[in-house]
Amino acid sequence: MNDGAQSRAAAVRAICAVLAKGKRIESAIADFISHDLSGPDRAYAQALTFGVLRFGHRLQLTLMPLLARPWDSQASELKALLLIGVYQLEYAETPPHAAVNATVEAARLVGQGRAAGLINACLRRFQRERTELLRQADFSVAGRYSHPEWLSVAISRDWPELCETILASNNEHPPxxxxxxxxxxxxxxxxxxxxxxxxxxxxxxxxxxxxxxxxxxxxxxxxxxxxxxxxxQDAVAQLAPLYLGAAPGMRVLDACAAPGGKTGHILEECSDLKEMVALDIDAARVDLIRSNLARLGLSATLQVGDALDPTILAGKRFERILLDAPCSGTGVIRRHPDIKWLRRPADIAQLVVRERKLLDQMWGLLEPGGRLVYSTCSVLRPENSNLVSQFLADRSDAVDITKSISLEFQGLNALSQVADVGISIFPGISGTDGFYYACLERRTLSI
Ligand SMILES: C[S@@+](CC[C@H](N)C(=O)[O-])C[C@H]1O[C@@H](n2cnc3c(N)ncnc32)[C@H](O)[C@@H]1O
Structure with missing residues (x-):
């Protein structure tokens, strides 16, 4: 058995873990791209996995016309094998005959030996009819940029002029x-x-x-x-402490802190805080904050707990709060192409409800005159400016000060000119991940 087949079989297992079992790409790779493979084979299996998750929506459109039965009724391993096959033919530098032969051979390793003839026939037909198959797949924006239809529609609705730039950059290799x-x-x-x-x-x-x-x-x-x-840490995520503006003597809360990227950065920038509390709901991830801070020579008060629990941090007040909310992750698809497959349209409304609850809850912990930075790595307005606008409309003691904070945005083509609250930053425009920040100040209301 040649190693080429082994690396493709490992990629099939990892891709199936994402597409059929809903695993995240990092754990699928850790579980299925084994350390028994040689270094180059392991790297190739990973590249195939990332490549198929990036371009699979487009490629599956080219495969559908080649199959007698509907795509969704095919076995997961067969779908993954076909996607790996056409991915190599379209995007990889593997010679076509090697790509086809190794994929057919990999079919036997993943229990799809009986489909070897079908895979061989489909891949050879793809080679012959490639131009027409791609022309049809590229008919829609979603097909052309390899996204699920609902996500392409959601991004286009929110950012009609930037949509194609955002979708294209979601398929790039991030720095x-x-x-x-x-x-x-x-x-x-x-x-x-x-x-x-x-x-x-x-x-x-x-x-x-x-x-x-x-x-x-x-x-x-x-x-x-x-x-x-x-x-x-991506450059755009490094703006959080600049927006937060923590100063010596302040009590600061990082409300959704794990794995501690921004907690560490806040502490690096400001050494004499009165207290830095890093809260996260996930105990295993709080351990990551601990080890990350230890590596950096920093320390904070770590707490495992649900920020939505009203008893959490009861009686405490903070001058600065960072709420880096759990979100759709639609700004970091280039790093996590599995997001295209794992997110469902209904998730967005549910995320918005939780994001708003988190914002309300954290606002209650903010000192009058204090500042809360709400951030997401989403590019969708419902999770970002729509949510913050509604919050501002509901709270007479909240004011958006994002644009009054002067940062050196040289080279960061952030869309601060958009008549919106907060600031949206897009992949493909600034060379960074997509991100959203809103700096909200709590007014002292006179009675
Ligand atoms: C976007 S990540 C935070 C990334 C982190 N700020 C950093 O820079 O490293 C969101 C985090 O929110 C946590 N989380 C989700 N729901 C939460 C809740 N109700 N209370 C506290 N933490 C929560 C998740 O466990 C996850 O670690």
Whole structure:
């Protein structure tokens, strides 16, 4: 059995875990792309998994006309094998005959030996009829940019002029961006150390601690990471402490904190806080906050708990609250292409209800005169500006101050000109993930 078939079989198992079992891509890869594979085969299996999840909606449209039975009635392994096959033919550099042969051989490894003839026939027909099959698939915007129809419609409804840019960039490979731990090293010195290791890095034009790596690398092996000199964080996520504006002596709450990316950054920027509380509902993820802060040489009061529980943090008040809400993740699809497959249209309304409840609950913990930063990694207005607008309409003591906070947005083409509350940042425009921030100040109301 050749290794090419082994790596494709591993990718089939990982893809099925996402598409049929609803697993997230990281755990599917951890579970099924085994360490028995050689390094290059493992990397190839991962690339196939990411590639199929990125381009699978488009590719399945090209496969449907080739099958006698409806796509949805086919076995998951067969669908994954066909997607892997056409993905290689359309997007990978594998020679076509090797792609077809290894995929057919992989069918036997995943219990689809009887379908080997069908897979062979479909892939060869795809090669012959490729132009016409793709023309038909590309007829709709969703097909052309390989998204589920509902998501393409939702993005187009919210951002008609930017929709195709956002969808196209959701299929790109994201850069690896680091955040220098300013308590231990400057961004410039970190850049020098990494360049000394032969790495090519570039500064962000708007996030002062961000360094963008030009080539992918296994960051966990870097001494600079192990020594706590840096963290992995997209440049746009590094704006949170700048918007929060925590100052010495303040009590700060990070309400949905795990794995602690933004907690660490807030602490790096401001050393003399009265207290930094990092709360998260998920105990295992709170352990990640603990280990991340330990690596960075930082500490906070960690708490496992539901931010919606009114007894949580009862009696406490904070001058600054970050609510980095659990959201649809539609701004980070390029990093997590499984989101296209795992999110359902009905999820959005449910997420909005929870996001609003979290905002109401956290507002009750904010000192008068204090500031709450509401953020999501979503590009959908219902989770962002619509929700915050409604909140402002309902609360006479809340005011949006986002645009009055002057940040150096050089190079960050944030759509602050949009007549909207908060600030929306889009993948494909700024080179960053998609993100939303609203800075809300709690007025002291005179009676
Ligand atoms: C977007 S992630 C936060 C990322 C984090 N701020 C960072 O920068 O590393 C959202 C987090 O909210 C947590 N969460 C979801 N519902 C929650 C709730 N009701 N109370 C507290 N945390 C919650 C999830 O466990 C998840 O860790």
């Amino acid at each position: 690896l961006t680091l955040r220098a731990n300013t308590r231990r090293i400057t961004t410039e010195d970190l850049a020098d150390r990494l360049e000394g290791r032969g790495m090519r890095v570039r500064m962000s034009t708007f996030a002062p601690r961000a360094l963008i790596l030009e080539e992918p690398t296994d960051i966990r092996l870097l001494p600079e990471f192990q020594e706590g000199l840096c963290s992995v």
